[in-house]
Amino acid sequence: MSAVAPHPEAGAFRAARSPFLWLLEREIVRFLKLWRFALVGQVLSALLFVLVFGIALAGRIDAVGGVPYKRFILPGLVVQAVFTVGFVNGTTSLFEARHDGYINAVLASPLRWWEINLALVVGSIVREVIVGAGVLALAGPFVGLGFSRPLVAVGALVALLVTGAQVGVLAGAYARSLDDIYSIESLAVLPLGFLSGIFYSVDRLPGVWRTLTHLDPLFYFVEAARIGVLGTGDISAGVALAVAGGIAAALTAWSLLVFRSASTLKP
Amino acid sequence: MALAVRGLTKTYRAGFTAVRDLDLVIADGAFFGLLGPNGAGKTTLIGAVCNLLRPTAGEIRVFGHDHGSREARRLVGLAEQDVTLDRFIDAEEMLVFQAGYYGLSRRDAWKRARELLDQFDLSAKAKSRRSELSGGMQRRLLLARALVHQPRLLILDEPTAGADVELRAELWSYIRRLHGAGTTVLLTTHYLEEAEALCDEIAVLRDGAIVARGSADALRERFDARDIGELYLRVLESARTTAAA
Numbered sequence: 075m076s077a078v079a080p081h082p083e084a085g086a087f088r089a090a091r092s093p094f095l096w097l098l099e100r101e102i103v104r105f106l107k108l109w110r111f112a113l114v115g116q117v118l119s120a121l122l123f124v125l126v127f128g129i130a131l132a133g134r135i136d137a138v139g140g141v142p143y144k145r146f147i148l149p150g151l152v153v154q155a156v157f158t159v160g161f162v163n164g165t166t167s168l169f170e171a172r173h174d175g176y177i178n179a180v181l182a183s184p185l186r187w188w189e190i191n192l193a194l195v196v197g198s199i200v201r202e203v204i205v206g207a208g209v210l211a212l213a214g215p216f217v218g219l220g221f222s223r224p225l226v227a228v229g230a231l232v233a234l235l236v237t238g239a240q241v242g243v244l245a246g247a248y249a250r251s252l253d254d255i256y257s258i259e260s261l262a263v264l265p266l267g268f269l270s271g272i273f274y275s276v277d278r279l280p281g282v283w284r285t286l287t288h289l290d291p292l293f294y295f296v297e298a299a300r301i302g303v304l305g306t307g308d309i310s311a312g313v314a315l316a317v318a319g320g321i322a323a324a325l326t327a328w329s330l331l332v333f334r335s336a337s338t339l340k341p
Numbered sequence: 342m343a344l345a346v347r348g349l350t351k352t353y354r355a356g357f358t359a360v361r362d363l364d365l366v367i368a369d370g371a372f373f374g375l376l377g378p379n380g381a382g383k384t385t386l387i388g389a390v391c392n393l394l395r396p397t398a399g400e401i402r403v404f405g406h407d408h409g410s411r412e413a414r415r416l417v418g419l420a421e422q423d424v425t426l427d428r429f430i431d432a433e434e435m436l437v438f439q440a441g442y443y444g445l446s447r448r449d450a451w452k453r454a455r456e457l458l459d460q461f462d463l464s465a466k467a468k469s470r471r472s473e474l475s476g477g478m479q480r481r482l483l484l485a486r487a488l489v490h491q492p493r494l495l496i497l498d499e500p501t502a503g504a505d506v507e508l509r510a511e512l513w514s515y516i517r518r519l520h521g522a523g524t525t526v527l528l529t530t531h532y533l534e535e536a537e538a539l540c541d542e543i544a545v546l547r548d549g550a551i552v553a554r555g556s557a558d559a560l561r562e563r564f565d566a567r568d569i570g571e572l573y574l575r576v577l578e579s580a581r582t583t584a585a586a
């Protein structure tokens with residue numbers, strides 16, 4: 075061990091490259107290193123649904139409201155894939171960082187609390203976009219793409235990307251053990267996905283199920299995406315987008331508050 | 342002043358007060374040893390300085406800046422007692438990103454990372470992850486990580502825990518040279534002789550309060566102790582008696 079470092083001058087903090095960009099890059103590098111699971115695996119599991127339900131079983135399942143079944147389910151499957159990816163990314167990244175303590179390196183650095191929050195959220199969004207685009211690109215040719223109402227589709231997508239990322243970051247901030255994460259995943263994320271009307275139209279459901287579906291927050295994202303792609307849905311585009319956007323905004327506010335107070339990040 | 346802590350209290354959520362109304366001033370350029378038994382509050386004090394926990398009360402300034410400001414954070418380097426290394430990326434990337442969190446350019450970050458890997462004899466392990474490093478290598482990497490941004494105040498929380506005799510000697514001599522070049526060092530360790538040899542001032546912490554402070558020589562005289570080990574025990578003994586009275 076040789077060489078002894080000199081010291082920088084004291085004074086106002088100046089960065090040659092933004093610490094935020096560095097942390098964002100770390101977030102992206104993290105999941106790229108896990109690409110088999112983080113990207114390929116998650117695109118594949120969504121594709122399996124498309125293959126099994128949309129293509130193999132297509133002959134046995136009627137068209138919904140005149141739309142071929144495989145086309146009917148694709149928007150919802152993309153919603154579910156993106157949401158799951160957001161959840162998984164935020165929880166693993168932030169929970170492991172807290173659990174192993176290496177979040178301390180970030181907390182002690184000049185990064186500001188909102189930069190840390192934003193880097194985690196944007197990092198998740200990048201992964202969501204890659205997986206969502208992968209599903210669309212691979213399933214599209216079988217199913218037939220095309221956006222009937224592109225603006226609604228874009229609105230649904232933005233709300234979905236933000237919501238998935240924030241749910242993951244919040245779960246990662248609050249979880250005390252891996253058990254907590256697995257519980258949320260199997261008791262909330264999975265059922266919410268299945269009850270959100272991905273595979274059925276609520277109009278066909280008996281009353282109780284219809285009510286349950288309407289109580290499922292994901293339902294509004296699935297509807298908004300479906301309206302964007304197919305042009306029609308079970309509820310109006312305005313309602314779907316308003317609820318989805320409201321959820322995204324509320325989660326963002328909550329997430330920012332958690333990082334500002336650092337109540338779960340610092341003892 | 343490198344560090345000025347005033348009235349610091351930390352009560353954890355469970356209701357346990359680990360540090361109570363503590364004052365501590367460390368001069369620029371000092372080599373300061375913080376001693377004390379397990380659970381005395383050393384790591385808690387350090388965590389408060391480095392923004393790793395939320396102090397219950399008190400004020401902390403680093404080279405005159407509030408400890409939460411980016412100016413202050415920029416000037417502090419911390420090697421934690423626990424091995425808090427990123428599990429997802431390799432040793433070199435850990436140093437590069439750490440440099441980035443302190444605002445270095447991409448080129449400087451890589452240059453600095455390579456430099457430090459070389460200095461800490463880790464170049465062969467540049468592409469290894471945390472789980473592929475031995476305990477001593479992890480310690481070295483932690484110290485290297487604390488140094489990427491050339492801090493003026495270096496805080497070392499038991500930097501030689503788990504290090505073999507040879508590595509310990511190397512680390513001490515490296516730290517001594519950093520200090521020689523002008524780095525202020527705050528050190529906690531349970532190796533009392535080494536603390537005595539290195540530090541120009543020591544403080545003994547017990548139950549979250551400083552019970553003695555001064556140069557090792559002056560304290561030995563005051564407590565009529567032959568060596569640092571005896572001194573340490575007498576300080577704690579006398580603090581216990583005072584607390585009981």
Ligand SMILES: Nc1ncnc2c1ncn2[C@@H]1O[C@H](COP(=O)(O)OP(=O)(O)OP(=O)(O)O)[C@@H](O)[C@H]1O
Nearest residue numbers: 341353355357359378379380381382383384385386
């Ligand atoms: N996150 C926490 N929640 C509750 N209590 C804590 C927490 N961290 C530390 N403590 C308590 O605070 C006290 C001081 O702990 P601290 O880690 O500061 O001691 P220390 O002097 O560094 O000890 P050691 O020499 O063992 O490292 C201990 O009683 C410990 O149990």
Ligand SMILES: [Mg+2]
Nearest residue numbers: 383384422498
């Ligand atoms: Mg400790």
